[in-house]
Amino acid sequence: MTQTIKVEPRSHPYTVKIIFQGLRHLETHISRVWSKRQIVIITDEHVGPLYAQQACAHLSAAGYPTKVLTIPAGEQSKSWSQLEKVVNQLAAWHLSRTDGIIALGGGVVGDLAGFAASIYLRGIAVIQVPTSLLAQVDSSVGGKTAIDLPTGKNLVGTFYQPDFVLIDPAVLQTLPQRLLAEGYGEILKCAIMAGSDFWNLTAHIQSCTALLQAAPQLISASVSFKAAVVTADETETQQRQLLNLGHTVGHAVEIAAAGRLFHGEAVAIGLYQLTRLFEKKQLTPNGTSTLLAQRLQALGLPLADPALGTPAFYQALQHDKKLKQQQLTLIYLKKIGHPAFYELPLAEAMTWFKHELPQRSH
């Protein structure tokens, strides 16, 4: 069964298709969007051997001369040095403005390949084919591309929409369980803001098996939620900031943990910690953080980490993109299904984490 979701930002509308086993017929789906052209598949060292060679052979046989560019797996690839290697290789292969890039992998590949596509020759076409749950529910949609700086996550990047997103939930079968669970962190972020049916659906997810089974439904719900937000506010001048729920603390703890936490795990910590803070302020109803904790812990996601409250954590908080005049724009829940914005002085956030840090273990 195919599900189609439209994303209609001003700069460049496109379609997201969720098709079980869709990757097996990548060339057919590509041919509906792109005329014949040279293609470079950007992938990483884990996803490449599993899926890129076959995709490359099928595309080449269908009249799209295709090459594969493999980057090291992991967050460290979102760097200047890796970006430089990628664009140099595109140039060495004479990729032209009328050619295209396919980002085949998790969020790291999607963010880096999307960024490279947005700057190489001042922009060439890109299609996102996400293979991790996190990339399928979040990073492949919406056009945020980025690399990291030592001071913070995603501090250099662009808004650059893809021509098409193909999501094949069948590839999740090769994803290790910890990575399946981290994708659920971003799903819960959307579900708790959407409330009603989407939030209720997550009550049934009590294991990785249940998560895998419900993946097509959860991907569809998450992408639909995100598509509506991105359509309304492509460049994050207002409501797109909602998609950053849990991310101020999440990004800071991810940086401070120096590679120990995956992004979705850091988001899980951010979601829980911020919900507690706003409960304490009596802006979020009591009991919300307990409900959230149950859903996160059902999949083994963390609620806290030793990196919270460390000097590296405070340093990273000070580089948050939503910091203006020493105020952090945070998102909180008036209740489940009702997100809102709150300006919290940076100093108050620092004090909170110094004195109110809850449990440090999972």
Ligand SMILES: NC(=O)c1ccc[n+]([C@@H]2O[C@H](COP(=O)([O-])OP(=O)(O)OC[C@H]3O[C@@H](n4cnc5c(N)ncnc54)[C@H](O)[C@@H]3O)[C@@H](O)[C@H]2O)c1
């Ligand atoms: N642009 C956005 O809107 C956005 C949204 C959310 C997250 N992000 C970014 O995404 C990144 C995290 O993405 P991620 O969690 O996918 O990490 P990732 O890209 O590092 O992938 C995680 C691991 O899973 C492996 N993998 C991916 N698909 C696989 C499959 N089907 N089978 C086996 N292994 C597979 C990868 O090789 C990697 O080792 C972070 O950098 C985060 O900042 C961006």
Ligand SMILES: O=C(O)C(=O)C[C@@H](O)[C@H](O)[C@H](O)COP(=O)(O)O
């Ligand atoms: O698409 C968005 O907008 C998001 O904020 C989605 C987030 O889940 C994602 O982690 C994003 O990369 C964060 O962007 P940043 O601008 O806060 O770095």
Ligand SMILES: [Zn+2]
């Ligand atoms: Zn995120």
